[in-house]
Amino acid sequence: MTATRDEAARDSNARARLMMTRMNPAAPTTRRGPETDFLVIGSGIAGLRAAIELACHGRVLIVTKGSRFQSNSMSAQGGVAVAMNAEDDVNLHFTDTILAGHQLGREDAARVLVEEGPARIQELIDWGTAFDKVGGQFAFAREGAHSRSRVLRARGDATGHEMIRVLLERARQHPNIQWFDRHFTRDLLVADGRCCGAMVVDEITRDAQCLPAAGVLLTTGGAGQMYARTTNTENATGDGMAMAYRAGAVLEDMEFVQFHPTALYLPSSPPCLLSEAMRGDGGVLRNRKGDVFMPRYHPAAELAPRDIVARAMWSEMASTRSRHVYLDVTHLGKKFITRRFPTIYRTCLRCDIDITEEWIPVSPSAHYFMGGVKAGIDGRTALPGLLVAGEVACNGVHGANRLASNSLLEGLVFGYRAAQAAASLPGGSGRAFRRGLVARGGTEPAGALEDGEKLRNSLRRLMWNKVGLVRTGESLVQALAWLSKWDRQMQGTLHTRADLEVKNMIQVARGVTEAALWRENSLGAHYREDFPTCKNSAWNMHSQVRRPPADEDSRLAHQTG
Ligand code: SIN
Numbered sequence: 001m002t003a004t005r006d007e008a009a010r011d012s013n014a015r016a017r018l019m020m021t022r023m024n025p026a027a028p029t030t031r032r033g034p035e036t037d038f039l040v041i042g043s044g045i046a047g048l049r050a051a052i053e054l055a056c057h058g059r060v061l062i063v064t065k066g067s068r069f070q071s072n073s074m075s076a077q078g079g080v081a082v083a084m085n086a087e088d089d090v091n092l093h094f095t096d097t098i099l100a101g102h103q104l105g106r107e108d109a110a111r112v113l114v115e116e117g118p119a120r121i122q123e124l125i126d127w128g129t130a131f132d133k134v135g136g137q138f139a140f141a142r143e144g145a146h147s148r149s150r151v152l153r154a155r156g157d158a159t160g161h162e163m164i165r166v167l168l169e170r171a172r173q174h175p176n177i178q179w180f181d182r183h184f185t186r187d188l189l190v191a192d193g194r195c196c197g198a199m200v201v202d203e204i205t206r207d208a209q210c211l212p213a214a215g216v217l218l219t220t221g222g223a224g225q226m227y228a229r230t231t232n233t234e235n236a237t238g239d240g241m242a243m244a245y246r247a248g249a250v251l252e253d254m255e256f257v258q259f260h261p262t263a264l265y266l267p268s269s270p271p272c273l274l275s276e277a278m279r280g281d282g283g284v285l286r287n288r289k290g291d292v293f294m295p296r297y298h299p300a301a302e303l304a305p306r307d308i309v310a311r312a313m314w315s316e317m318a319s320t321r322s323r324h325v326y327l328d329v330t331h332l333g334k335k336f337i338t339r340r341f342p343t344i345y346r347t348c349l350r351c352d353i354d355i356t357e358e359w360i361p362v363s364p365s366a367h368y369f370m371g372g373v374k375a376g377i378d379g380r381t382a383l384p385g386l387l388v389a390g391e392v393a394c395n396g397v398h399g400a401n402r403l404a405s406n407s408l409l410e411g412l413v414f415g416y417r418a419a420q421a422a423a424s425l426p427g428g429s430g431r432a433f434r435r436g437l438v439a440r441g442g443t444e445p446a447g448a449l450e451d452g453e454k455l456r457n458s459l460r461r462l463m464w465n466k467v468g469l470v471r472t473g474e475s476l477v478q479a480l481a482w483l484s485k486w487d488r489q490m491q492g493t494l495h496t497r498a499d500l501e502v503k504n505m506i507q508v509a510r511g512v513t514e515a516a517l518w519r520e521n522s523l524g525a526h527y528r529e530d531f532p533t534c535k536n537s538a539w540n541m542h543s544q545v546r547r548p549p550a551d552e553d554s555r556l557a558h559q560t561g
Contacts, residue, residue, distance in 0.1 A: 030199070033209035034178070036061040038422055039198055039216045041185050041240065044073035045160070045411030046390030046418075047219030048167035049120070053419035054217070055176035061211065063180040063200055065497060068168065070235055072221050072391070073411060076160030077275040077343065078143060079153035080412075081405040082117045085140040088148040090114040097406060100145040100305045101370075101399020102524040104253075104540065109397035112377050113406065113413050120412040121152070129166045130154060143280040143404040145305040151405045157275050157343045163408060183209075184497045185239065188216060188247040188386065195247060195385035203497050215385060215422035218244060218373065219415060222391040226505040226512075227366035228457075228464035231263050231273040237501040238508035240392035244373040245507060249381045251545040252394040253371035254508075255515035255526045258402055259469045260367035261285075261309040264360060265324035266351055271365040274327060274344055276404045279303060281340060283329040285313065286359060288320040307401045307525045310364040314469050317363065326359035364469055368407060370398040370525065371515070374544065379418025385425060389418040396542070400524025447492020449499045455486070456502050459509060467513050472529045476517040483510040515543040 037058030040051045047062060054060045062068070083093040093114040098105050125131065131152045132139045140149040154162035171177050182203045189197040189210065197212040223238025224230035245251050262278065262285075263271035279285075279302040287293050297312035298304035304312075313325050329337055334356040338345050341355075348355045372394035379387040379395075390411045397410060449455060466479035486506050494500050520531045521539040 030208040030210060033180075033200070033211040034061065035059070036178070036211065036213050037215070039063060039211055039213040040219060041198065041216065042071075042219035042221060042390070042392070043068040044071035044219060044221050044390060045163060045167065045408055046073075046393075046415035047217070048164065048171055049412050049415035050217050050219060050389055050419040050422075051171055051177055052167065052174065053416050054215075054422060055171075055174045057419075057423035058176065058214075060177045061180060061213070062171070062177060063183050063185055063198070063211070065184045065203065065239070066182060066235055068179065068181055070233055071164070072224075072232055072236055073160045073408065074164045075233060075273070076408055077157040077273055078277040078280075079141060079151040079159045079405050080121065080163070080408040081143070081146065081151050081403065082121045082409055083114055083148075083150055084118050084121065084138070084152075085148060085150055088140075088150050090118075092147055093117075093150060096145060096147050097397070097403045098399065100403035101397075101401055102534065103399065104396075104523060104542070105399030106396030109377050109395045112417070113397050113410060116413045116417075117409045120409070120416060124163060124166060124412070127166050127170055129163055131159075131162075132156065141277050141280050142303070143276045144303045144309065145300070145403055146303075151277065151280070153277065155342070156339065157277065157341045160408060180211075184500055185220075185243065186493075186500060188243050188383075190247050190383065193384065195383050198243075201495060201497070201500070206495050208495075215387065215425045217379070217418055217422055218386065218388045218392050219390045219411075220392045222369040222372075223505060223508045224366045224368070225501075226459060226463050226509050227257075227468065228460040229263065229271050229363065229365040231260050231271060231365050231367045237505050239501065239504045240388065241369075241372055241511070242504035242507040244381065244383070244386065244388065244392075245511065245545070245547055247383055247386065248547060249383045249386060250374040251371065251508075251511045251515075252374035253396070253400075253515070253542050254369075254511040254545060255519050255543055256370035256398075256400050256524060257366055257512060258306060258368040258370060258525045259310045259364040261306055261313055261364050262327050262360075262362040263365035263367075264348065264351065264353075265363040266361065267323075269351065271363070272347055273365075273367075274360060274362060275341065276306070278327060278329055278341060278344070279309075281329075281336075282332055283327050285309070285362075286326045286328050287316040288322040288325065290326075293325075305401055306367075306404060307527075310469060311527060313362075313364055324361040324363040327362045328359045329355055330357060330359070366464075366468075368402055370394070370400065370402055371512075371543075375418075377414075377417065378421035379414060380421055387418040387422050389414040393418075400526060447490075447494055447499075448496065449494070449502060452496075452499050452502050456498075456505070459486070459502070459505055463509055463512075467509070467516060470527050470529055471516055473517065473520075474530075476513055480510070480513045480517065483513055511545040514545055518543055
C-alpha cells in the first residue's frame with residue numbers, strides 16, 4: 001500500500017517546485033477587533049459547550065472559520081457513550097475506556113469523563129436534545145469495545161447534528177455571546193509568557209484583526225484532512241494544534257491517529273463515514289472473496305476495538321490485493337436499515353449503492369487524533385491564558401486508541417471544565433496585549449504559496465502512504481525529510497485560509513511523524529511494522545513535541561512518564 005520509489009522520485013521534483021512562497025509586498029491591513037473577555041476558537045461541541053458556560057462569567061467571542069454549521073461534531077453519526085443505562089455503571093465505562101486505549105490513557109481524565117458525563121448529557125436533555133427512545137425509554141446501542149449498550153443516538157444516525165442544534169440555539173440566545181464567522185485564526189498572541197488574544201483574518205476581505213482576551217480557549221478539532229483518506233470535514237486541518245505549538249505549547253501523543261474502519265470506498269469520491277453502530281447492530285465485514293474474516297483476528301470480531309478492526313481490514317486488503325473490503329448489512333432488513341441509518345442509507349443511495357441490497361465497499365480512513373495540545377483535566381496548557389478542549393486537546397483520556405462514541409462526551413465534559421478554569425483567570429491587561437502585538441511582529445512581508453492546492457494534495461498522499469495505518473522507520477524518515485523541507489520553506493506571512501491551512505497541516509504532520517518515529521513499539525492506533533510488539537513496558541510513556549529554540553531546527557520528540 002506504499003508508493004513505489006519511482007512514484008516518490010517523480011513527486012519529488014514537482015514538490016520541490018511547489019515550495020517557494022511568493023512574496024507580496026501589499027500586506028492586508030491589521031486593526032484591533034472588538035473587546036471581549038474570552039475568545040473561543042472553534043464551534044464544535046467543545047467550543048459551544050464552553051462558550052455557554054463562559055457566558056455566565058463575561059463576554060464571549062466565538063471565532064470560527066467557514067460556517068458555524070460545519071464541524072466534525074455536527075456530522076457525528078453513531079452517538080454519544082454515557083453510562084446512564086440501568087444495566088451500566090461508570091466503573092464499567094471507565095474500564096472500557098482504559099482498555100480500548102491500551103492502558104496508556106490517564107486514569108484521572110477517564111474518571112472525569114465517565115463520572116461527569118451523565119450530568120452533561122442530562123443537561124442537554126433538559127435543554128431539548130431529543131435522543132431516540134424505544135418503548136418510551138432511551139435507546140442505548142452497543143458499539144465496538146463497549147461491555148454494555150451505552151451509546152445514545154438521535155434521529156438514527158444524526159446524533160451530532162441534534163446535539164449541536166440545541167447548543168447553537170442556546171448560544172444564539174445568550175446576550176454575552178458574539179460570533180465572528182468566516183474568520184480564520186492565524187496565530188495566538190503571546191506577551192510576558194502568557195496568551196493574551198489572537199490574530200484573525202477575514203476569509204473574504206483578508207484583513208487581519210487582533211482580538212485581545214483574558215482567556216483563549218482553543219476548540220478547533222483535529223487534523224484528519226492531512227490524510228488522503230479521511231472521514232473528517234474540510235475544516236479539520238490541525239489549525240489549533242499548529243498555532244498552539246508555534247505559541248510555545250506542547251503537543252503530546254501525536255503518533256496516535258485513529259483510522260475509522262468503515263468509510264465508504266469509491267475511487268472517485270471522498271470517503272464518508274459509515275457509523276460503527278452498523279457493526280454494533282450486526283453488520284459484518286467480508287473480504288473481496290465474500291468471506292467473513294474478523295473472527296480470525298479477535299474474539300469480539302466486528303466489535304473489537306477500532307485499531308484492531310482497521311488493521312485486520314488492511315491485512316485482508318493486502319492479501320486479496322484489493323483496495324477495500326465490504327460491509328454487509330443486507331441481512332438486517334430494509335425496514336430496520338432505513339429507520340436506524342436514514343442518513344447513511346440516503347448518502348449511499350446518492351452514490352448508487354442500495355445498502356439494503358448490496359454490500360458496501362469500505363476501507364479505513366483517518367478519523368480522530370488521540371494526541372493534541374497537552375492539557376490537564378481542566379484544559380490548562382503549558383501556556384498560561386491558553387486552554388484547550390475536545391479533539392485539539394490531549395489530556396490523555398483516550399490513551400493509544402479512543403473508545404467509540406467517547407468523543408462527543410469528551411467535548412461536553414472537557415469543554416465545560418475548560419470554561420470553568422478560564423473563568424478563574426485574572427483579567428487581561430491592555431498593556432500586555434499591546435506587547436503581544438509587538439512581539440508578534442507584523443513587519444514580515446505578505447506571502448502566498450505558489451501552488452497551495454498541489455502541495456496540499458502532495459502532503460495528503462505522503463501522510464497516507466508513509467505515516468498511515470501501518471508505518472516503518474524507513475517510511476517515517478522519508479516523510480520527515482519532505483515535511484521538514486516544506487516547513488522550512490514556508491516564508492512570509494500567509495493570508496489566505498487555504499495557504500494557512502496547508503502551513504498548519506505541514507507543522508502538525510511533522511509532529512505526528514516525529515512522534516511516530518520516536519515510538520519504537522506498536523500500541524493501539526500506532527503500528528510500526530518494524531516494531532510490531534506492543535508488550536514492552538519501557539514504552540508505557542507519552543511522546544511530546546515542542547517548538548525548538550530559535551537557533552535550532554530539530555524538534556525531537558521527548559518522553560514523559
Ligand atoms: C461512528 O459513528 O462510528 C463515529 C463515532 C465515533 O467516532 O465515535
